[in-house]
Amino acid sequence: MFGLMFVLVIIVFAIVAVGMVAHMVAFGSVFWLIAKKVADAAENQRPKPCAFCGGTLLPEAKACDTCGAPRDPKHVAVRSTHQDSPS
Numbered sequence: 387m388f389g390l391m392f393v394l395v396i397i398v399f400a401i402v403a404v405g406m407v408a409h410m411v412a413f414g415s416v417f418w419l420i421a422k423k424v425a426d427a428a429e430n431q432r433p434k435p436c437a438f439c440g441g442t443l444l445p446e447a448k449a450c451d452t453c454g455a456p457r458d459p460k461h462v463a464v465r466s467t468h469q470d471s472p473s
């Protein structure tokens with residue numbers, strides 16, 4: 387009888403432990419995603435050097451004050467490839 391109780395307790399503990407691990411993994415990934423988004427937002431809020439002239443790009447500026455280059459170099463690359471393609 388005690389043996390059966392012991393096995394049941396072990397099974398219940400195992401289920402609880404697996405549930406806790408599953409919750410930790412699930413919530414951990416959610417928290418990691420939130421932390422990454424917060425870090426990305428903080429990165430976007432910081433002044434950063436212009437990719438073209440090295441001048442300071444303010445967070446709210448859409449283009450460089452010094453050379454007028456757009457803030458996001460990716461847009462420039464996409465646009466330039468569009469312009470280069472013969473149409």
Ligand SMILES: [Zn+2]
Pocket residue numbers: 436437438439440441450451452453454455
């Ligand atoms: Zn610039």
